[in-house]
Amino acid sequence: MSEGLTCDVVVVGAGITGAACALYAARAGLDVILVDRGPVAGGTTGAGEGNILVSDKEPGPELALALLSARLWRSLAEEFGPAVEYEAKGGLVVASSPDGLAALERFAAAQRAAGVTAEPVTGTRLYDLEPDLAPGLPGGVHYPQDSQVMPALAAAILARAAKARLLTGVTVTRVLLTRAGAVRGVRTDRGDLHAPAVVNAAGTWGGDLAALAGVHLPVLPRRGFVLVTEPLPRRIRHKVYAADYVADVASDSAALQTSPVVEGTAAGPVLIGASRERVGFDRTFSLPVVRALAVGATRLFPFLRDVHATRAYLGFRPYTPDHLPAVGPDPRVPGLLHACGHEGAGIGLAPATGHLVAQALTGRTPDLDLTPFRPDRFTEEAA
Numbered sequence: 001m002s003e004g005l006t007c008d009v010v011v012v013g014a015g016i017t018g019a020a021c022a023l024y025a026a027r028a029g030l031d032v033i034l035v036d037r038g039p040v041a042g043g044t045t046g047a048g049e050g051n052i053l054v055s056d057k058e059p060g061p062e063l064a065l066a067l068l069s070a071r072l073w074r075s076l077a078e079e080f081g082p083a084v085e086y087e088a089k090g091g092l093v094v095a096s097s098p099d100g101l102a103a104l105e106r107f108a109a110a111q112r113a114a115g116v117t118a119e120p121v122t123g124t125r126l127y128d129l130e131p132d133l134a135p136g137l138p139g140g141v142h143y144p145q146d147s148q149v150m151p152a153l154a155a156a157i158l159a160r161a162a163k164a165r166l167l168t169g170v171t172v173t174r175v176l177l178t179r180a181g182a183v184r185g186v187r188t189d190r191g192d193l194h195a196p197a198v199v200n201a202a203g204t205w206g207g208d209l210a211a212l213a214g215v216h217l218p219v220l221p222r223r224g225f226v227l228v229t230e231p232l233p234r235r236i237r238h239k240v241y242a243a244d245y246v247a248d249v250a251s252d253s254a255a256l257q258t259s260p261v262v263e264g265t266a267a268g269p270v271l272i273g274a275s276r277e278r279v280g281f282d283r284t285f286s287l288p289v290v291r292a293l294a295v296g297a298t299r300l301f302p303f304l305r306d307v308h309a310t311r312a313y314l315g316f317r318p319y320t321p322d323h324l325p326a327v328g329p330d331p332r333v334p335g336l337l338h339a340c341g342h343e344g345a346g347i348g349l350a351p352a353t354g355h356l357v358a359q360a361l362t363g364r365t366p367d368l369d370l371t372p373f374r375p376d377r378f379t380e381e382a383a
Contacts (some may be wrong), residue, residue: 003066004192007031007098007165009361011199012172012187012209014038015045016151016337016347018201020354021160025199028358032164033148033193039173040159041152044203044346049263049271051239052348055091055143058107059114061372062324068347068368069352072146076351077149080161085266086153091146091240092121092129094137094300104243108141117145132235132303145290146239148263151347152172158350175336177212183213185337197335197361204281204318206326206340210375215332219341221316223282225275227293230308231268234381239263240300241274256289260296262304263360266351272297274344281316298360317343320378327353329374337361338375 001218011022014036017200021032036042050074057063075085095101101122110116116268121129122139126362129142159166167190174187175198200217202209210217241261263271275289290312298305318341320326325346326338331380335358359366 005033005165006304007033008195009197009199010032010035010195011164011201012036012154012186013203013340014040014159014166014168015043015200015201015203016041016155016158016350017203017342017353018199019155019162020350021201021339021357022162022164022354024354024358025157025361026162026164028362030358030361032162033167033195034039034191035167035170035172035188036163037169040166041155043319044157044315044317046152047226047313047357048344048347050149050347051344052147052149053091053239053345054111054116054145055093055118055141059110061368062303062345063111063114064368065349067365069349069356070147072351072355073147076158080157081353083157084233085150086147087091087149087174088147088264090238091143092140092240092302093143093243094133094140094240095243096137096160096362098138100243102139104141116282118143118300128242131302134300134302140243145274148239154347158358172209172212173189175209177213177333180236181333197337199337199339199357201339203307203340203346204316206318206338210338211248212332213336215330215336216322216378216380217326217338217341217375219326220278220291220319221281222319223275223277223279223314223316223344224287224344225286225293225312225314227272227290227297227309227379228302229270229272230310232264232270232307233268233304234264235271235287236262236264236301242296242300248282258292258296259290260293260300262297262300268306269310276317279317283314285312286315289357318346319343322377324373325349326375327339327356328366328370330375332376
């Protein structure tokens with residue numbers, strides 16, 4: 001690489017979002033180099049649960065992005081078959097009180113008006129869907145559009161399908177600009193990559209990559225733990241979570257928040273989340289957080305009290321102050337595009353993000369209005 005490589009677009013970051021950007025850009029006819037300082041899915045993607053959700057999003061631009069992405073994931077699942085371990089399992093959001101159920105049903109009504117399939121579930125129907133739920137719950141809402149993939153595997157499949165030149169273990173140290181301030185490639189620790197366009201798909205480090213181009217993008221790490229049980233026969237049929245999970249996702253608080261999210265997997269283990277806290281890149285194991293996850297899960301599914309946990313892992317979600325990702329061209333630097341800041345929704349939103357970025361790269365009108373996702377919408381003080 002010492003003499004440099006030339007292409008149409010360099011995608012920085014080989015997580016699920018970068019892989020999707022590479023795939024859709026290549027299918028739009030562009031010559032793509034996909035570069036990452038680590039392996040494919042070595043960051044946030046590899047620490048994710050693989051959720052593809054519309055259930056947790058209120059009407060607005062992120063929900064529109066999620067609905068587009070859910071359709072694209074279905075097409076990708078048809079194309080790649082079981083290789084990405086796509087499961088159209090659906091989601092079930094559960095209320096713990098009549099007042100909570102009323103609020104959840106109001107939320108679902110607004111979602112339905114925006115195109116979400118949201119089916120109220122009360123009485124015995126709740127236990128028809130999930131027989132092992134704790135007794136006495138008043139009801140919930142069923143979301144058949146929710147699904148799941150195995151995230152690291154899906155990222156690898158998309159990256160391979162892109163047929164892009166993949167450079168792993170290569171660190172981008174600078175975004176190269178012309179005298180007029182437009183992108184002309186990137187400098188790496190292995191040489192220069194020449195291209196008129198660079199896509200910032202660096203996830204939690206998206207702000208750092210933006211800074212290499214001389215622009216401000218406040219992407220912050222939000223730590224989360226996942227608890228994993230021993231393999232079990234399939235007893236949890238959906239992604240099941242408590243209604244307060246939606247409020248936690250939308251919260252601006254830096255403090256620890258936990259709300260029970262429980263789902264079975266094709267391989268047998270049950271995944272238990274979700275926690276959120278802003279502690280920088282602190283990778284310290286936290287027994288109190290994991291204990292809180294276990295307590296929340298057993299409240300939803302009492303049978304889990306007798307199940308062994310085998311491990312826990314953590315990751316950092318790329319968080320922005322307004323909870324929307326940065327997607328599309330950066331007007332401050334011609335040729336620089338962003339595809340980062342999706343927080344915990346990156347797996348689900350990746351195909352739509354890649355599709356829209358590819359449209360922008362090739363001069364087509366994007367299928368969604370990118371104005372809400374403009375990367376220059378933040379002030380320097382945003383944090």
